Amino acid sequence: MPKRARAVRWGVPVAAVAVVAVAVGSGPVIAAVQGDPVLPERTAEQLLADVTARWGSGTLPPMSGTIIETASLGVPGLSALAGESTASPLSLLAGSHQVKIWYGAEDRLRLALPGPMSEHDLIVNGEQTWWWDSAANTAVRFRTPAEPAPTPLPTVITPQDAAERALAAAGDSTGVTVGNDATVAGRAAYELVLTPKAATSLIRDVRLAVDGETLIPLRVQLYAKGAAEPAFEVGFDSVTFSRPAPENFDFTPPPGATVKDGEIPALPRERVAAAAKDEEVKVVGSGWSAVVVAPFDAAQLPEAATTVLSSATPVSGDWGSGRLIRTKVVSVLLTDDGRVLAGAVTPEALYQAAGTR
Amino acid sequence: MSRRDPLRLLRSEVGLTFRRPRNLALLGVLAVVPVLVGVGLRIAGDGAEGPQAFLSQVAGNGVVLTFAAFFVMVPLILPLAVAVVAGDAIAGEANLGTLRYLLTAPAGRTHLLAVKYGNIVIFAFTACLVVAVAGLAAGFALFPVGPVTLLSGTTVPLADGLLRIGLVALYTAAGMAALGALALAVSTLTEAPIGAIAATVVLLVVAQVLQAIPALSAIKPYLLTSWWNVADGALRDPIGFDRMGEGLLAYLAYVVIFGSIAWARFTGKDVTA
Incomplete structure (x- = not known):
């Protein structure tokens, strides 16, 4: 069989892959062709x-x-x-x-x-x-x-x-x-x-x-x-x-x-409020930059949390020293003096909150 | 060449497949496994936790044994049986030197390949039928039967449960037919049938390993094996037709791609043996 005919034959599976790829991608493609929908303006x-x-x-x-x-x-x-x-x-x-x-x-x-x-x-x-x-x-x-x-x-x-x-x-x-x-x-x-x-x-x-x-x-x-x-x-x-x-x-x-x-567990917010009354937990700042400060004891953590904890990096500064866990949207600071600070803020904001007692 | 010719060739191929002692032995193993699972559960009793909790129902309801049998056999035993028949399809003939004689028939290579794949599909459906029937027979013989409790916690009558067994069997058979297309494509690439069978099984195991790695969850929808588990949609209320429909589309994609690879390779191949 000539080489050319053979090459043409292999075009069929290539086309099949292309067809499937188009079918898989057609949702996004159709959406892109149609563009953004137009709705009546609303402020x-x-x-x-x-x-x-x-x-x-x-x-x-x-x-x-x-x-x-x-x-x-x-x-x-x-x-x-x-x-x-x-x-x-x-x-x-x-x-x-x-x-x-x-x-x-x-x-x-x-x-x-x-x-x-x-x-x-x-x-x-x-x-x-x-x-x-x-x-x-x-x-x-x-x-x-x-x-x-x-x-x-x-x-x-x-x-x-x-x-x-x-x-x-x-x-x-x-x-x-x-x-x-x-x-x-x-x-x-x-x-x-x-x-x-x-x-x-x-x-x-x-x-x-x-x-x-x-x-x-x-x-x-x-x-x-x-x-x-x-x-x-x-x-x-x-x-x-x-x-x-x-x-x-x-x-x-x-x-x-x-x-x-079963009992429906108390809402976390209520629990936080109850704890705040005991002055165990306090919130520094407000809105998006709020930082929650609470007492922390590593021994009380469930075993499952240790894998997350082991990835914490040691940090120190004017405020003291501790360990920091960074995620995309939340930073958590575990200070060596037994506090945990958490918030959807940069670590610097946590250090600042840790410094002001 | 009469118009009944295509079916005649398929009929002779199916006859050959189901007369081969090796294939009969494979079907025998497929029939024995559900019975073994049933006997094992009968002796061990229930008390299973986690995903197996559903299987613990078997002790109180023999109908569930068939679902248990599919659950146990879908990862390896069923695909292995299909891979043996499909991997052998072209490579086996080439190995024995009979491919040359098959090609002297006026049917043509495309036709021959279609007959080979039709035979694989029939074997895949038969294999799932054997599992379902053996599971039901063992379940009815070893345990009491009654209404089936679904994963959603709903209890459905026995007749509904049997229909759902049919759904699992058909969906699983479709998945095995898709694997058959892959194995057929591999089979056209080699003249050693054992190589084609082994390559298919290795691909299968690799796919299941990739599927289990959480970091690679993005490629999961493209793996054939990850769609096999969607058969558990038959045990939900309402039945998870949406996911099973997506699964059938994925199977179709596999059949189209690997079917065309097999065709391109087989029709362009120099047959020397």
Whole structure:
């Protein structure tokens, strides 16, 4: 067979690879060709007001969808730690994870975290809240509190929840602008950009994508300074605004499963407040540059934290000496005199806080 | 050349495959493993934790044994069986010197390759059918059967559970057929069938090692093996059709790419043996 004919034949697999590559990349390509969606102009104030007016009352439309959560916080040693059990909620702090959500009403919610041959489910149905762990074959029953349910998983937050927190943090310390319109889960969305004004902040901005039609927050991205990719991102990958099937909110513990009654753990903020009353924990500064100072005893740490701790670098200065852990968005200083200082700020800001007692 | 010719060639190829003692032995092993898993779980009892917690259900429900069997066999045993048949497809004929005679038939090389791949697909589906049937038979014989508890904590009736077994078997068979395309491409590159089989298995193991490294999670969607585990979507409520659909597309991509590599190599190859 002539060489040329042979070369032509090998063009077919090359073409096949190209076709597959185009098919894989066609989503981004189509988005790039279509360009940014164009939504009616809204100023930041208008957008904030409209959003607050629309869902400040707490009535979101029924919906279901898939949320993708991606964290690359740059915590040293964390990926190895979380990699040990991909089914554990701790693993949400590193890598990319899928969460399925079904939302019927304020008291009808299901979140599913699929893992390999396992699943975690949070089901809120009226007065009852269930936490199902298929790997442990355990169902924990909570009484849904009168307030909107705080999930027992602080790391899994819906875009709504995250948006609320981001908006609450805005104040004089934050520049709020409307960025280019974005496409999230195939929907045109406004992008609200929150920029910390404090120079010591490690956070460049927080980007909140708000659906152009329903004004529901679809995605939250947190960018560290000098990073092209978000350090943390939670957003819808797909979403439909229709009422989910009611059986999603029915949960009966399967036969043979361990059923426990659980207490919803006190919210971290309440715990911090309680601790602050005892003058154990104090907050230096405010807004984006706030630094939390607390007593610290390495012996009390869970064993799992030691891998993270071992990556700390020794530092010293006018303020004393200690060990520093740097991540993309958070710095933690463990001083040798038994304090821990943490904040989304540069190490210099921590040293300053450590020096002022 | 009559119009029924293509099927006749495929039929003779399938007949040869399922008459070969080696292939029958492979299918026998595939049938024995679910029984061994069942007997093992029967003797050891439950008490498993972690991802195996689902398997501990087997003690109370024989239907789950089939899911357990697939879970145990998908990483190595099933793909090994498919790799043996697919790796042998072209290289085996070349090795025995029979490829030359096959090519004297007026069917043409493209046609012959299509028949070879059709045969591999049939073997892949048969292999999964054997696992499912052996698992069900052992499960019904060794344990009580009843409604199945899914990963989502929902309990579904027995008939629904059986349908889900069918779904797992079909999805797994599709994944094995995709592996078959890869093995067929390797098989056209060599005249030593054992080399083609070994190369396929090595690629398989390398893919599973890469898949387990958290730092390389970005390449995971491109690895064939990482889509095999998505079969557990059949055990969720609602069924994880979205991920399984993506998996089928990934399989299709593998079949297209490696099928065309096999074609380019086989139709342009000098057959000397």
